[in-house]
Amino acid sequence: MPQTPMADRPLLKIEDVEIAFSSPDEADIVAVRQVDLALSPGKTLCLVGESGCGKSVTARAVLHLNDQNAVIGRGRILFSPPGEETVDIAALKSDSLALRKIRGNQIAMIFQEPMSSLSPVHTVGDQIDEMITLHEGLKPREARERTVSLLDQVGVPGPHERANSYPFQLSGGLRQRAMIAMALACKPALLIADEPTTALDMTTQAQILDLLKELQEDYGMAMLFITHDLGVVAEIADEVAVMYLGDVVEQGDVFDVFRAPRHPYTQALMRSIPTIARKKERQRLSPIKGTVPSAKDRPEGCSFTSRCPYAFEPCAGTKPDRTPVGNHVARCHLLTEGARKAEVPA
Amino acid sequence: MLRFLVGRLISIVLTVWAISFVAFAIIQLPPGDYLTAYMAELSAQGERVSPAELEALRRQYSLGDPFLVQYWKWISGILAHGDFGSSFEWKRPVTELIWGRLGNSILLEGLAVLVMWLVALPIGIYAAVRKYSLGDYLATVFGFLGLAVPNFLFALVLMYLTYVWFGTTLGGLFSPAFERAHWSLPRLWDFLTYAWAPIIVLATAGTAQLIRIMRANLLDELKKPYVTTARSKGLPEWKVIVKYPVRVALNPLVSTIGWLLPTLVSSSVIVSVVMNLPTAGPLLLRSLTSQDMYLAGTIIMLLGVLTVIGTLISDLILAWLDPRIRHGGAR
Structure with a gap:
């Protein structure tokens, strides 16, 4: 994978991680089969994929926030905060x-539903204060001062009064801003955003994305952004990783991946975005055939095999390797063996 | 908030008035009156009362008046000088009879409720957080045992065991020396040495129910996203649980405080009879069988008033605990 020089080591490196959910009366379900990701300060990596592909599970695993029956079966999550030793988060105990x-403190997270992700019985200010007093040991009054200035910074009008409001007294956009203020309270090196704009309307969504980009510049933090919305990816990402059924199928520079997707799944995703065009230039949207199989029925090899129009012998049985294509990498047999057959549309 | 309070006070006055009317109507429902019951008792003992004598008595107690007139006499007496009428059977004013016993009831049931909460809440929290663990199953088994064993049976077993093991008899709430004394530290100590047994008996059944409710409420809350948020802040796990989901799961429980007290008073009648406790329950039972109408009516009404006050208190606590209710804007 073409990486920037060794000098700036990645802030977070997810190496070959597998996450399985155990259940008392069924075989384990491997929700995430193999993920490798690297995040650098000041950059945004978008993890895209449809519901159930394991993108949220991957992101939550970074802070051990999955349910108790989720186990990181293999791999390492290496976190190297500036000026500190590298820690393997995967090896840490949950509490x-x-x-x-x-x-x-160092890795903060914002969530999809700003209503249900904030406690209904505590004021917004209390919930932000808590973060500051917990990690920095400030006195309540000093913490509240910081809270108010944070709320001001994320564009909450009347931050003094809003700090004393309860989440249900705020609009969805304001709630998500409060959530962001909370996440930024201790100046984290990494911000994980799990579909932070999905529950918001389009206008608010654009405002929140702008705010996140602006804050990223101010704080110089890395951002791991989970979304299923390719429009959002185009808006915010530096790099993108496309997930399908627990596998990262294609990843790399966002412009490169968007311009020349090489994995059949990514290509199919790009084709399913509606575009605004004149009537005579309009094309029918082409949906991906079939439905996502359950993780139990996933083939040993490439997980997209059952729906891939180009599938051939090795696909079901052998897992494709990471293959460099241009400025990014993809996992597809067509790119190695299939190159001879020359049937991959570019 | 003030408007809420004033509104509630007005509706309380109306409710209490309605309760007094219904209570008085209920005790008039059975055929006959105190005198017919009294007559039956006398003739069972072989004595005879002449019809003229009976008529005189009936006029004296104004039992022959129409219902509304009787009700008016009773309620105006209460409102004007706190006179709840006299007990036929005890030949004493109702107020004199009731206060001590009702006080005992409230004290005893209050302590039982306290024990119930102190025992049930931690167990309920544990059972929810460690769902399907050994501890959860044990709590469930013992909880259901407590629920299934009738209170009076448990009381009998407890009395038997203390007699066999310690040679003491359980019963009553005070030793004879303190029976009529004023409250003091020695009397409180005396009370506790007697009251622990009925408190345990009364608390067991409720505890089981409370554990189940707390467990179910908390299990719902533990899955909510705000718990994950709290965890992602870096709080220790116990603090995540206690500060957020437990706090929210308590709200539905608080709203039940109101009707807990009267339920306990009426459900503890048999226990009180078995353990010979000077509480309001047995007095109510006895006054109902002998159709001692003013006494029965007053107890029923006061239980109603207790419910109403209890509900108000639990509403106030709830409003204080839950901002969604306080600000009336829950979505």
Whole structure:
């Protein structure tokens, strides 16, 4: 994978991670089969894919926020905060002091539903104060001052009064801004955003994306952004990783991937975006055939095999390797063996 | 908030008035009156009362008046000088009879409720957080045992065991020396040495129910996204649980405080009879069988008033705990 020089080591490196959910009366379900990601300060990596592809599970695994029956079966999550030793988060215990010092403090997270993700019985200010007093040991009054200035910074009007409001008294956009203020309270090195704009209307969505980009510049933090919306990816990402059924099928520079997708799944995704065109130039949208199989029925090889129009012998049985294509990488047999057959449309 | 309170006070006055009317109507429902019951008792003992004598008595107690007139006499007496009428059977004013016993009831049931909450809430929280663990199953088994064993049976077993093991008899709430004394530290101590047994008996059944409710409420809340948010902040796990989902799961429980007290008073009648407790329950039972109407009516009405006040208190606590109710804007 063409990476920037060794000098700026990645802030977070997810290496070969597998996440399985165990259940008492069924075989384990491997929700995430193999993920490799790297995040650098000041950059945004977008993790895209449809519901159930494991993008949220991957992101939550970074802070051990999945349900108790989720196990990181293999791989490492290496976190290297500036000026500190590298830690393998995957090896930390879920309620350990080491992990709790990272949570909120160095890696913060914002969630999809700003209503249900904030406690209904505590004021917005209390919930932000808590983060500051917890990690920086400030007195309540000092914490509240910081909270008010944070709320001001994320564009909440009347931050003094809003700090004393309860989540249900705020609009969806304001709630998400409060959530962002909370996540930024301790100046994290990495912000994980799990579909932060999905529950918002289009205008608010654009405002929140702009705000996140602006704050990223101010704070110089890395951002791991989960979404299923390719429009949002185009708006915010530096790099993109496309996931399908627990596998990262294609990843790399966002312009490169969008311009020349090489994995059949990515190509199919791009074709299913509606575009505005004159009547005579309009084309029918081509949906991806079939439905996503359950993780239990996933073939040993490439997980897209059952729906891929180009599938051939090795696909079902052998897992494709990461193959460099242009400025990014993809996992597809067509790019190695299939190159001879020359039937991959560019 | 003030408007809420004033509105509630007005509706309380109306409710209490309605309760007093219904209570008085209920005790008039059975055929006959105190005198017919009294007559039956006398003739069972072989004595005879002449019809003229009976008529005189009936006029004296104004039992022959129409219902509304009787009700008016009773309620105006209460409103004008706090006179709840006299008990036929005890030949004493109702107020004199009731206050001590009702006080005992409230004290005893209040302590039982306290024990119930103190025992049930931590167990309920544990059972929810460690769902399907050994502890959860144990709590469930013992909880259902407590629910299934009738209170009076448990009381009998407890009395038997303390007699066999310690040679003491359980019963009553005070030793004879303190029976009529004023409250003081020694009397409180005396009370506790007697009251622990009925408190345990009364608390067991409710505890089981409370554990189940707390467990179910908390299981719902534990899955909510705000719990994940709290965890992602870096809080220790116990603090995540206690500060957020437990706090929200308590709200539905708080709203039940109101009717807990009267339920306990009426459900504890048998226990009180078995353990010979000077509480309001047995007094109510006895006054109902002998159609001692003013006494029965007053107890029923006061239980109603207790419910109303309890509901108001739990509403106030709820409003204080839950901003969604306080600000009336839950979505």
